[in-house]
Amino acid sequence: MTSRRVAVIGTGSVPFGKHEDASLEDLGGSAARAALAEAGFEPGRIEAAFSSNVLGGGGAGQRILARAGVHGVPVVNAENACASGTTAVHLARLAVAAGVHDVVLVVGAEKMTGRFQGGITLDRTDRPTLLGLTMPAIYALNAQRYAYDHGADLDDLAEVSVKNRAAGAANPQAMFRKPVTRAEVLGSRPVADPLTLLQCCANADGAAALVLAAENAVSSRHDPVWLLGSGLASGSPIGPATEFGTSRPSRLAARRAYAAAGVTPDAIDLAEVHDAFTIGEIMSVEALGLAGPGKALHAVAGGELSLGGRVPVNAGGGLLSKGHPVGATGVGQVVELVAQLRGRAGERQVGGASLALAHTVGGGVATLDAIASGVVIAGV
Structure with missing residues (x-):
């Protein structure tokens, strides 16, 4: 065709x-x-x-x-x-x-x-929702599994918030424009161990x-x-083969988007990635092929995913800075990519960017590993 x-x-x-x-x-x-x-x-x-x-x-x-x-x-x-x-x-x-x-x-x-008075809950007919399992709890479980699989220090997740809130300080469209320190992130109110308040995006x-x-x-x-390309994938029922601590739907959506665009992950200059929770960015970066399995936390700590690094992730501040109006988030990510690729992103501009990616993943209920994931690849 x-x-x-x-x-x-x-x-x-x-x-x-x-x-x-x-x-x-x-x-x-x-x-x-x-x-x-x-x-x-x-x-x-x-x-x-x-x-x-x-x-x-x-x-x-x-x-x-x-x-x-x-x-x-x-x-x-x-x-x-x-x-x-x-x-x-x-x-x-x-x-x-x-x-x-x-x-x-x-x-x-x-x-x-x-x-909402707190976190967004799942559908009322979902059994885990009836038991009180919320989205922060689901991501907290993924964080614990990620640490178990890769020997990660969960306190290092705070660096994702530090990075993205620093980026958001330069974005006039962001909800939160004040940088935070690692100590402030770890010292903020506990939400679902190991996630604290400053590791969770705001409605x-x-x-x-x-x-x-x-x-x-x-x-x-x-x-x-x-x-240049886009991809969409849905989740699968949770069972013995489910991979916690990663995002299979995001991996599938990315594979389809890369194939449609005719590019590979190492060609991406910047990415706006779903960081509703700090562990979400880590899982997504690896699923998108922007860092190897178990390597994303090290990439954050080493500045590889910051402005000026190998592949800036969430140079616009991400959901952790911008907030998360769920139906608007993915479209807003593409608006940010367009500003970057046109060279009009101001203080947060990624120099020489010609290929960019936007990614979201929805849900993650205890009956499915996600509702859906979408990836869009844009270029000039």
Whole structure:
């Protein structure tokens, strides 16, 4: 099948954080209008839209798009837990690459303020949820298994927070812009051993949007960033063969994305990786092939994954700095990649970047090793 090149020609976002007086439609509509304005397109130019949202109820995409003046077009509402945003980008890229549409809009939005008093719990029908197992507890179990398998010092997980909060200090879109020390991270309130409060991302409100176009719709006024490949994978039932302390769905999604883009992990210049918890970044970096098994913690400690290192991971601050509006996160990661690849990331700019990766993984319930994982590869 012939595949067309697909470009990002417009981006928009609403800073992640608490927007108590803004509705889901306000947030998403604002990001969508900004993306359209950057692309220089009127709403009528959009041929289809892909919306990612988890908590907003039925028809969230149509409600959001109405605020941006986009009516009557096919709308796909994507819900894939925390991987919803990368799922929407993946589906939109495929639609344009296949020649189904020339210009599409992707919008991810979430309104979380007031919904949760603590960590996000799993579905109420899930047995582990009924027993009180929450997402921090699941990641804590993965951390313990990782330490057992690789002889890791779990206190070193704090360095992920130190790295990402330092990066977030340079990102005006981040929810938290104050650097933290290792001692502050380890001394913060315990959540689920070994994870402390500063090793867990915060719930947030926010939105991000992209205008994608086929090469024939890209003009001289655009500054395109090309979506070279993407991959999506779902989890499997937990059983004796399940690998804890790693992310099999992320490994599968990455393999598919690399194959679609025709590149290998060692070609990646920077990555925005799902770091809902510190151990999450470590597991994901290894699953993505950016560090060998058991090597990611050493890579963090050695500065390999920091700005100026071998492959900066979460130069935008990651979820630990930006917060995690679940439906918006994956789209927001691609917005960050576009800024980096255009050379417009300011103090957090990765020098000479030409190939970048965004990754999310959703869920991780005790009946499945994850709900889904999505990977998007972009380049110039």
